Amino acid sequence: xxxxxxxxxxxxxxxxxxxxxxxxxxxxxxxxxxxxxxxxxxxxxxxxxxxxxxxxxxxxxxxxxxxxxxxxxxxxxxxxxxxxxxxxxxxxxxxxxxxxxxxxxxxxxxxxxxxxxxxxxxxxxxxxxxxxxxxxxxxxxxxxxxxxxxxxxxxxxx
Numbered sequence: 001x002x003x004x005x006x007x008x009x010x011x012x013x014x015x016x017x018x019x020x021x022x023x024x025x026x027x028x029x030x031x032x033x034x035x036x037x038x039x040x041x042x043x044x045x046x047x048x049x050x051x052x053x054x055x056x057x058x059x060x061x062x063x064x065x066x067x068x069x070x071x072x073x074x075x076x077x078x079x080x081x082x083x084x085x086x087x088x089x090x091x092x093x094x095x096x097x098x099x100x101x102x103x104x105x106x107x108x109x110x111x112x113x114x115x116x117x118x119x120x121x122x123x124x125x126x127x128x129x130x131x132x133x134x135x136x137x138x139x140x141x142x143x144x145x146x147x148x149x150x151x152x153x154x155x156x157x158x
Contacts, residue, residue, distance in 0.1 A: 020035075022034035022035055083119065084119065085118075085119045085120060085121035085137055085138050086113050086114075086118045086119065086120050086121070087121055087123050088107065088112060088113065088120055088121070088122055088123065088136070089122075089123050089124075089125035089126050090122065090123070090124055090125060090126045090127065090128045090143060090146055090147075091125055091126020091127065092112050092126070093122075093128060093132060093134070094126075094128075094129070095110055095112075096110075096130070096132055097130070098130035098131055098132070099130075099131060099132070099133070100132060100133070101132075101133045101134075101135065102132050102133065102134040102135065102136075103135045103136075103157075104116050104117070104118060104119075104120050104135075104136070104137075104157075107120060119137040119138075120136040120137055120138070121136060121137060121138035121139065121140070122134060122136050122138070122139045122140070122143045122147075122154070123140050123142075123143055124140050124142035124143040124145075124146055127146070128146050128147060128149075128150040128152065129150065130150065130152075131150050131151035131152040131153075132147070132150070132152040132153075133152065133153045133155070134147060134152060134153070134154050134155070135155045135156075135157050136154070136155075136156070136157060137156065137157050138156070139154050139156070
């Protein structure tokens, strides 16, 4: 073999295969039905078995149980006994004056949460500069530490 230059580079013999040209006459071996066989949806253009078809077996999406009841229509966590708390960061409580009482009702008035009936959990994201009396359904441990460090008080609502 001669020297290798850019102008005479070729792929190794057998490394590349010519593309299959179907429907180009009987002599090609891929004429007439073009390798698709006779009749049936796979023989027609656009005809293929759906990826979710399981050969007549009951499909997975029909085997799984349906969600029932009010939780099926909401974005709440799945499970009938799970309680959901709306998270509120300490940084959102900067709108309250020093010594003011923070409850789910006052949070709803200020537009921090949507409804005064929501269960609220206070999280420690951000800083608290003024002492506040905070009544909520839950507190993270770090949030409790920051509230007490600012001179405030945290009360858990049952």
